[in-house]
Amino acid sequence: SQQGEEDPQALSIQEGENATMNCSYKTSINNLQWYRQNSGRGLVHLILIRSNEREKHSGRLRVTLDTSKKSSSLLITASRAADTASYFCATAFNAGGTSYGKLTFGQGTILTVHP
Amino acid sequence: DTGVSQDPRHKITKRGQNVTFRCDPISEHNRLYWYRQTLGQGPEFLTYFQNEAQLEKSRLLSDRFSAERPKGSFSTLEIQRTEQGDSAMYLCASSLISDQPQHFGDGTRLSIL
Numbered sequence: 233s234q235q236g237e238e239d240p241q242a243l244s245i246q247e248g249e250n251a252t253m254n255c256s257y258k259t260s261i262n263n264l265q266w267y268r269q270n271s272g273r274g275l276v277h278l279i280l281i282r283s284n285e286r287e288k289h290s291g292r293l294r295v296t297l298d299t300s301k302k303s304s305s306l307l308i309t310a311s312r313a314a315d316t317a318s319y320f321c322a323t324a325f326n327a328g329g330t331s332y333g334k335l336t337f338g339q340g341t342i343l344t345v346h347p
Numbered sequence: 348d349t350g351v352s353q354d355p356r357h358k359i360t361k362r363g364q365n366v367t368f369r370c371d372p373i374s375e376h377n378r379l380y381w382y383r384q385t386l387g388q389g390p391e392f393l394t395y396f397q398n399e400a401q402l403e404k405s406r407l408l409s410d411r412f413s414a415e416r417p418k419g420s421f422s423t424l425e426i427q428r429t430e431q432g433d434s435a436m437y438l439c440a441s442s443l444i445s446d447q448p449q450h451f452g453d454g455t456r457l458s459i460l
Contacts, residue, residue: 263446272453273454274438320390322389333446333449
């Protein structure tokens with residue numbers, strides 16, 4: 233079953249604008265990860281944020297994690313047409329302080345960036 | 348790092364036939380995962396291996412599904428007596444250890460006629 237719920241389901245913006253996607257989850261986690269998927273391809277890892285971290289940056293990406301609200305957000309700044317893809321959050325369940333590694337994915341946000 | 352490779356990329360078969368997919372993980376990765384993804388959904392976990400040991404299987408993995416990872420290298424996923432509902436993208440991923448990012452292959456798209 234899908235643990236995460238992502239919001240919005242679809243997002244359409246112009247090149248240069250920022251894109252924000254949100255993810256909520258239900259269980260205690262070891263870490264939360266964001267992935268990108270281009271149509272017909274596999275998933276590409278973007279950022280991993282651990283349960284004891286609140287914010288992480290990678291290039292134009294910024295991820296926040298609020299474990300009290302069981303939610304995370306992904307911000308893409310200065311978007312480009314090449315950012316057009318589906319974005320998924322995925323959680324690794326926390327079992328006594330360790331992670332089994334298997335990921336539970338949300339349904340994803342479809343991002344379209346218009347040139 | 349040659350990445351995770353999956354073969355074939357596409358498989359079309361008739362209902363009731365058996366199919367087998369192969370996944371070659373990144374060579375030094377101990378963990379190997381199989382996921383299934385249907386259109387418009389996120390991937391769903393099927394099973395994973397630590398080296399050659401299969402450590403967990405999802406309830407999604409009925410008796411018609413079997414996975415192996417002989418010698419802890421490549422892995423195969425076999426579906427016997429395929430059904431219409433098996434149509435999906437089957438994704439393989441690998442990681443070095445359990446709490447590291449997973450590297451995904453481009454998947455095998457299965458279509459059941």
